[in-house]
Amino acid sequence: MKSMFKKAWVMRLALNCWPPLFFSGIKIRHLSADFRSAQVKLTMRPWNTNAMGAHFGGSLYAMTDPCYMLMLMAQLGEDYIVWDKSADIDYIKPGRGIVTVDFLINESLLDDIIKNTANGDKYLPQLPVYVKDAQGDVVAKVNRTLYIRRKQNRHKKS
Incomplete structure (x- = not known):
């Protein structure tokens, strides 16, 4: 990760x-100093409203x-490759007004990643993300799959 994003x-x-985020009305409301938690909000605007009056x-x-992806890059450091691989979304109910998403990286997730990539294998964890409205009701569930692999040592000493 570039040094300016540390x-x-x-x-x-x-x-x-x-x-892409700014013009969509998406704002990172919170990002903890240790990159372990974040909250993102989406404010309803005329340009991000569908034909049914929802987000x-x-x-x-x-x-x-x-x-x-970015939070895990910061947590795992330069020895790891982290990419968003795929995602799918399940729309639960119409979202209106301000909706939010909370992201949390706990020690268990990090331990799981380190264990599954220790031998240089790729790991594809699936992380559920819940978009919630102001009442706390789930508007959509996004299943994000990440690609994570420990980098190979390219400069092995003889």
């Missing part, structure tokens, strides 16, 4: 200015990207 406040600022599904999907 500080959470810099990453949060950069993501909040990044056009556009693409905006709901976009608000879950790329948080887990």
